[in-house]
Amino acid sequence: MSKCKEDIYFARDPEITWEDVEVLSKHTLNGAKVLLDVMAEEGVEIVFGYPGGALLAVYDALLDSPIKHVLPRHEQTAVHAADAYARVSGKVGVCMATSGPGAANMVTGIANAYMDSVPLVIITGQVPTHLLGTDSFQEVDITGMTLPITKHSYLVKNAKDIPRIVKEAFYIAGTGRPGPVLIDLPKNVMAEEVHDPRPPKIALKSYKYFSKGNAGQIEEAAKALAQSKKPVVYAGGGVITSGAEQVLQELIEKANIPVVTTLMGIGSVPAKHPNYLGMVGMHGTITANLAVNDCDLLIAVGVRFDDRVTSGLKHKFATKAKIIHIDIDPAEIGKVVKAHIPIVGDARLVLEDLLQKVTPLEISPWWEQLRAWAKQYPLSYEQDGRLNPQTILKAMGEIGGENAIVCTDVGQHQMWAAQFYPVTGGRKFITSAGLGTMGFGFPAAIGAQFAKPDSLVFLVTGDGSFQMSIQELATTVQYELPIKIILMNNGVLGMVKQLQKMFCNERFSQIQLHANPDFVKVAEAYGVKGLRIESPEQVDVVLKEAIETPGPVLVDCHISPDEIVLPTLPPGKTITDILEGRE
Amino acid sequence: MLHTLAVLVENNPGVLARISGLFARRAYNIYSLTVCQTENPSLSLMTIVVEGDSQVIEQVTKQLHKQVVVHKVSNLTNEAVVDRELALIRVKVRAETRLEVLQTVDVFRGRVVDMGRSNLTIELTGDEDKINAFIRTMRPYGIQELVRTGKIAIARSDN
Numbered sequence A: 001m002s003k004c005k006e007d008i009y010f011a012r013d014p015e016i017t018w019e020d021v022e023v024l025s026k027h028t029l030n031g032a033k034v035l036l037d038v039m040a041e042e043g044v045e046i047v048f049g050y051p052g053g054a055l056l057a058v059y060d061a062l063l064d065s066p067i068k069h070v071l072p073r074h075e076q077t078a079v080h081a082a083d084a085y086a087r088v089s090g091k092v093g094v095c096m097a098t099s100g101p102g103a104a105n106m107v108t109g110i111a112n113a114y115m116d117s118v119p120l121v122i123i124t125g126q127v128p129t130h131l132l133g134t135d136s137f138q139e140v141d142i143t144g145m146t147l148p149i150t151k152h153s154y155l156v157k158n159a160k161d162i163p164r165i166v167k168e169a170f171y172i173a174g175t176g177r178p179g180p181v182l183i184d185l186p187k188n189v190m191a192e193e194v195h196d197p198r199p200p201k202i203a204l205k206s207y208k209y210f211s212k213g214n215a216g217q218i219e220e221a222a223k224a225l226a227q228s229k230k231p232v233v234y235a236g237g238g239v240i241t242s243g244a245e246q247v248l249q250e251l252i253e254k255a256n257i258p259v260v261t262t263l264m265g266i267g268s269v270p271a272k273h274p275n276y277l278g279m280v281g282m283h284g285t286i287t288a289n290l291a292v293n294d295c296d297l298l299i300a301v302g303v304r305f306d307d308r309v310t311s312g313l314k315h316k317f318a319t320k321a322k323i324i325h326i327d328i329d330p331a332e333i334g335k336v337v338k339a340h341i342p343i344v345g346d347a348r349l350v351l352e353d354l355l356q357k358v359t360p361l362e363i364s365p366w367w368e369q370l371r372a373w374a375k376q377y378p379l380s381y382e383q384d385g386r387l388n389p390q391t392i393l394k395a396m397g398e399i400g401g402e403n404a405i406v407c408t409d410v411g412q413h414q415m416w417a418a419q420f421y422p423v424t425g426g427r428k429f430i431t432s433a434g435l436g437t438m439g440f441g442f443p444a445a446i447g448a449q450f451a452k453p454d455s456l457v458f459l460v461t462g463d464g465s466f467q468m469s470i471q472e473l474a475t476t477v478q479y480e481l482p483i484k485i486i487l488m489n490n491g492v493l494g495m496v497k498q499l500q501k502m503f504c505n506e507r508f509s510q511i512q513l514h515a516n517p518d519f520v521k522v523a524e525a526y527g528v529k530g531l532r533i534e535s536p537e538q539v540d541v542v543l544k545e546a547i548e549t550p551g552p553v554l555v556d557c558h559i560s561p562d563e564i565v566l567p568t569l570p571p572g573k574t575i576t577d578i579l580e581g582r583e
Numbered sequence B: 001m002l003h004t005l006a007v008l009v010e011n012n013p014g015v016l017a018r019i020s021g022l023f024a025r026r027a028y029n030i031y032s033l034t035v036c037q038t039e040n041p042s043l044s045l046m047t048i049v050v051e052g053d054s055q056v057i058e059q060v061t062k063q064l065h066k067q068v069v070v071h072k073v074s075n076l077t078n079e080a081v082v083d084r085e086l087a088l089i090r091v092k093v094r095a096e097t098r099l100e101v102l103q104t105v106d107v108f109r110g111r112v113v114d115m116g117r118s119n120l121t122i123e124l125t126g127d128e129d130k131i132n133a134f135i136r137t138m139r140p141y142g143i144q145e146l147v148r149t150g151k152i153a154i155a156r157s158d159n
């Protein structure tokens, strides 16, 4: 073994030397090997991680493991990649990082997954148990730091517990309302010998989750629906997580009900479905917001009445409606808005039961009203010959085809994508919704491409967000990921500029991205093909070229810094406040 | 309104932080909290007195249930329960007040556990009201130090 930096690191810990780890990892079944073995048995094919001293044993064991390891260029991006891999594949995503700075770098990624209920298992290295709590080199209390943003976490003290804990972690992460589960593994525990690597049967007495909904409540819901004259389905991420897209579509078609979605719910019905009224909330369509405001029955499925939907006005939200709230997490029911008919259960199973009980509704006056609104208030944008982001997004939808996956960053471009990209189904629109994490998009596209190697993966990003993860250009090249990066380059932090325009009297502060690089040149420096779109005429041609070019491509789209996202429903205002001029 | 929750949790390191952290970040007000082992050494019982209306308590209960380390949550507020606190109180006494204080201690069924030249240390158990009443009675003499546990509670047997 050649001398490396880690030798110095290990030398600080008198009880374990690098030689020990090496010997242990070669000749016995140690904690690190068992960790990987149990993960492989759990069906893990890929891990996104970044090595370091505390994980030497795991990285050593990886050399003999069937699990593929991907090396993004930052621990935060490793978590985001695993997160998007989970969202696209429906499996539990796995990521890992070393102790201290590695673990701390993951925090934003973990919070992001927690907010959007994404199943992840996060492995962190930790200092040896006898040094815990002594402020030793690269020690952070990662289980403590992530308590509020994990579904559960473990600090492993004995290697013999590894098989059980790993099995439990995957079970907890992936069942019920999914979420991130962290396993903190001290270095000595990973080097310790394990005599019995077989995990025991799951025996978690205190962990339960619901699946089927209560039959009586579903009956109540069906009755309420039969009596409703103005129903609306409000569909969220839970629909996609539970795989309820198909049954939702059958339900709305059978009963003739309109649907709105949250940002997380985009794709739960195809964008072009005639019953789809668009996204609801702050940047949703006026029709969707009016429909929720005016409906007499709101069927909320896999949603959490987030303040981006309710404008933070829970007492003014859907006030005329009886509310049916279907969610797998009992704590979501009644958290923000009181539900008249709560149904705790898996969205797909509940909707399947409900589907049996519904009959077609005769609600043509409601549909007439909705169509009139849709005609009066379409999603629109100025087409004055300059290059609009909306034009690009629509063209991407047409050229990219049914199976393309769109990953977004955070900002105006994200909202335009949510509004204008025609998403055809679940798990095809990947976005940081609850946390709104700039820098999520690029690693998400990487995770998505690993989950679906044969699909076309678009990244829609902004020049601000992209520069928070720009180093991932190397990852796309290293793993030959043919991601098509659509960079909405406006030279500003557009969304903040828009907020300052609307709420700060156009007193612009720190939103200019001076000294932006030439992104085409940056791409080329990494070995990624760079293209440019500067006028609307170039859109189709350049997008086609990008898609036809093998490998990753960056398309630098020069859009105006003055574009704004419309409609905008400011926090604290209802849709009627806005339409009736009560600003 | 104050609610008393009996929360049966795993007896592991970090569990207290997990539960108290949950209360802190969701802005629930803990009035008192006691933790003790149960007859099953792998479980601990937390008795948490928390302030809030019925909607808040419903959320607290649901959020507690979501924790993997929580086995059971019982709301004892409207149940028939026996609840107790323990207080240790050091009261100033002078020659002419000593007897008076000792008589009051007797009335409250307290016990003197330590005696100094000019003070008495009294142990008192009882429900919260009784302890509050005793403290009020002692205040005029001068309370030098006071410690009290939070509430512990047990449901009355049905027979």
Ligand SMILES: Cc1ncc(C[n+]2csc(CCOP(=O)(O)OP(=O)(O)O)c2C)c(N)n1
Residues within 6 Å of the ligand: A409, A410, A411, A412, A413, A414, A436, A437, A438, A439, A461, A462, A463, A464, A465, A466, A488, A490, A492, A493, A494, A495, A496
């Ligand atoms: C990590 C992080 N920091 C700050 C913000 C606040 N923020 C929201 S949108 C935005 C601007 C995004 O700019 P850009 O990526 O260029 O997209 P645009 O809005 O111009 O389309 C900022 C700074 C955030 N969401 N995430």
